[in-house]
Amino acid sequence: MVSTDASSTKAALTDELVAKVTSPDNGEQTSNRLETDWNPDEMALAAQTIERIAAGWKDRSRAVQMLQALCGLAAGDPDRLNPDLAAENWGFRATDIGEELRRRWPKIPGVNSWADNPETAKAKMNEHWPKLGDIWERQKPTIEDGLRAEGLPVAIALYRDEGGGSGNYTKYGFRIDARAEPGHSASDIDLLRVPQVQYRHQDISGNRLVRWMSDRGLYLGGWGGKVFLSVFLLLLIFTVVWSWLVIVAMGASSSTVAFLKLGLIGGLTIVIFYSLFAWQLRLVANRVAVAPMLLQPWAGDDYLLELRKKDGAKRNTMYLVRYAADCPICGEHGKDAIRVASGRWEFFGRLVGRCDRAPNAHVFSFDHITQTGRFLR
Numbered sequence: 330m331v332s333t334d335a336s337s338t339k340a341a342l343t344d345e346l347v348a349k350v351t352s353p354d355n356g357e358q359t360s361n362r363l364e365t366d367w368n369p370d371e372m373a374l375a376a377q378t379i380e381r382i383a384a385g386w387k388d389r390s391r392a393v394q395m396l397q398a399l400c401g402l403a404a405g406d407p408d409r410l411n412p413d414l415a416a417e418n419w420g421f422r423a424t425d426i427g428e429e430l431r432r433r434w435p436k437i438p439g440v441n442s443w444a445d446n447p448e449t450a451k452a453k454m455n456e457h458w459p460k461l462g463d464i465w466e467r468q469k470p471t472i473e474d475g476l477r478a479e480g481l482p483v484a485i486a487l488y489r490d491e492g493g494g495s496g497n498y499t500k501y502g503f504r505i506d507a508r509a510e511p512g513h514s515a516s517d518i519d520l521l522r523v524p525q526v527q528y529r530h531q532d533i534s535g536n537r538l539v540r541w542m543s544d545r546g547l548y549l550g551g552w553g554g555k556v557f558l559s560v561f562l563l564l565l566i567f568t569v570v571w572s573w574l575v576i577v578a579m580g581a582s583s584s585t586v587a588f589l590k591l592g593l594i595g596g597l598t599i600v601i602f603y604s605l606f607a608w609q610l611r612l613v614a615n616r617v618a619v620a621p622m623l624l625q626p627w628a629g630d631d632y633l634l635e636l637r638k639k640d641g642a643k644r645n646t647m648y649l650v651r652y653a654a655d656c657p658i659c660g661e662h663g664k665d666a667i668r669v670a671s672g673r674w675e676f677f678g679r680l681v682g683r684c685d686r687a688p689n690a691h692v693f694s695f696d697h698i699t700q701t702g703r704f705l706r
């Protein structure tokens with residue numbers, strides 16, 4: 330039951346396409362476009378595009394040929410896939426697909442009975458349709474990117490209507506499910522003009538020490554602050570004395586093995602010293618630093634320590650904070666995706682905002698005073 334006057338249908342479609350372009354878009358179609366916004370040109374163009382994409386696949390299986398035949402049918406008579414149609418009129422039958430396969434590849438074994446015998450056609454479809462479903466799933470990103478490149482930001486799905494009751498045939502076709510949000514696609518962003526990001530404070534959760542550090546902060550002029558500073562002063566003195574002893578012992582060691590052992594101890598001392606004090610030096614120098622492991626949550630490392638001076642206070646208060654921002658490059662997927670992290674070697678000694686989705690490409694500066702950042706790539 331293929332439309333025989335495909336050429337005249339196509340001509341009519343072209344006229345309609347021109348009319349469609351000139352009419353202003355109401356811009357509020359979203360997911361429920363199934364009933365409200367059926368456009369046969371869109372379906373025809375989508376079908377042609379999918380067929381072209383499928384022709385480029387290495388997979389030349391029967392299932393892929395079936396897809397190409399179905400695309401050909403849909404492009405020739407897209408109105409058959411109008412979701413408003415009654416079930417008995419919607420879609421293409423198994424024999425329609427067989428007929429199209431015979432027209433394209435007459436040498437396929439058994440294609441004649443696929444085109445002429447509904448029972449055989451049904452069996453063939455039942456055999457190959459699930460395989461096509463798997464291929465479709467695997468190729469979905471390729472298909473969607475190809476459609477977007479054609480200016481069709483739609484999600485399209487294979488669809489089979491089981492027919493049911495007596496005399497009703499199973500029908501095959503495509504369904505346009507939802508329109509991807511226009512204007513949010515990553516390729517729309519001009520990388521030379523990435524907008525600023527705005528950091529927001531985020532909730533902090535954890536043990537009592539962590540909560541206390543985030544709610545009240547540690548006033549370094551109070552008794553808690555004095556205990557904190559004294560403990561670290563003691564640790565600092567101990568580490569310095571210990572390192573000195575190790576160096577003296579290395580100089581006095583009698584054998585190479587003893588010398589290397591002491592060197593190992595010295596190396597470990599440096600690592601421990603670094604993990605204990607480096608963040609404090611960075612905190613004092615920059616007034617914000619990544620918090621030490623002890624204060625980090627299990628899943629994550631974006632807690633920061635920040636020094637703030639309250640109005641009228643003599644000394645700083647140390648707060649545990651966490652910031653997040655939306656990634657403008659990732660658009661709707663980038664909500665809260667930017668976390669503050671180390672600048673690594675490239676931005677040595679500073680903190681940067683890194684997008685969870687592309688931590689080494691979507692990199693932004695981080696200013697804890699203005700809570701803004703600009704694109705650094």
Ligand SMILES: [Zn+2]
Pocket residue numbers: 656657658659663666684685686687691
């Ligand atoms: Zn991003």
